[in-house]
Amino acid sequence: MNGPAKSGGGHGRMHAFGWKGSFAGGVTRFDQYAPRPGREDEWKGLTDGKITQVARHLVNRFGMLYRHGLQEVEGHAAKEGIPRFDAAHVDLDIGEPDNLPSGANSLTVTCDGFSNIHHRDRDTSPWAFGIFWSGKSKGGRFTGEVSDVSEEISGGEFWWAEYGVAVGAAPDHVYAEVAWRAPRDYHGTLACNLRDGLTWKTATMNRWACSMQITKRLEDKIKATKALGGYKPGHVATRL
Structure with missing residues (x-):
């Protein structure tokens, strides 16, 4: 809802939700990814509980896949005072991380044949965690059905270039879960294509991925805020 991100060598769509370092308002400014004009009501619907359900699900699945990795991320976030992406607002002293809803500040979602070049993330997360799946869509939204699409979509594997390892983007009835050392x-993500004759705009299926991580830009902004004496009104924007 906030428009596809632009990245070198990328295809498809990537959207972001959560907290980011801002170019506006001076060195201590950080705020949230904003919706496109006209999409504010849908955005507010996410903030009224749905995005918290997403956060809890991702944290739970990450912990089941690799508990040590989750503990490293949460420990780093608590130490640095990083707000989790579903935190509706931050009205506490940044210098009191024990009272801050902390965790990965950024949630990204990709679809419509997303792929990119191999790269290292500019993150401070010890680990990043993502879920990949293919399923049916209606009006651009996932219907909840993860079936009968494998023959329609090919590619989209997550790959580690250095090791020559690729993880399939999930066949029917399967979600693929991946953790990687973000920085x-x-x-x-390898090229992802529909069978001949289909387009992402009209297809009734899609391949999605979502991942959560701590971004360096936000952490740098929070460190700058601390250096100037901690949280002050106006340094942090509320969600809406």
């Missing part, structure tokens, strides 16, 4: 591992 260290060269990784990317």
Whole structure:
């Protein structure tokens, strides 16, 4: 709803939700990804509980896949005072991380044949965690059905370029879960295509992925805020 991100060598769509370092308002400014004009009501619907359900699900699945990785991320977030992406607002002293709803500040979602070049993330997360799946869509939204699409979509594997390892983007009835060392591992998403005659705008299926991580830009902004004496009104924007 906030428009596809622009990245070198990328295809498809990527959207973001959560907290980011801002170019506006001076060195201590950080705020949230904003919706496109006209999409504010849908955005507010996410903030009224749905996005918290997403956060809890991702945290739960990450913990089941690799508990140590989740503990490293949560420990780093608590130490640095990083607000989790579903936190509706931050009205506490940044210097009191024990009272801050902390965690990965950024949630990204990709679809419509997303792929990119191999790269290292500019993140401070010890680890990033993502879920990949293919399923049916209606009006651009996932219907909840993860079936009968494998023959229509090919590619979209998550790959570690250095190791020559690729993880399939999930066949029917399967979700693929992946954890990687965000600032260290060269990784990317391979080309993803529909069978001949279909387009992403009209297809009744899609391949999605979502991932959560701590971004360096936000952490740098929070450190700058602390250096100037901690949280002050106006340094942090509320969600809406």
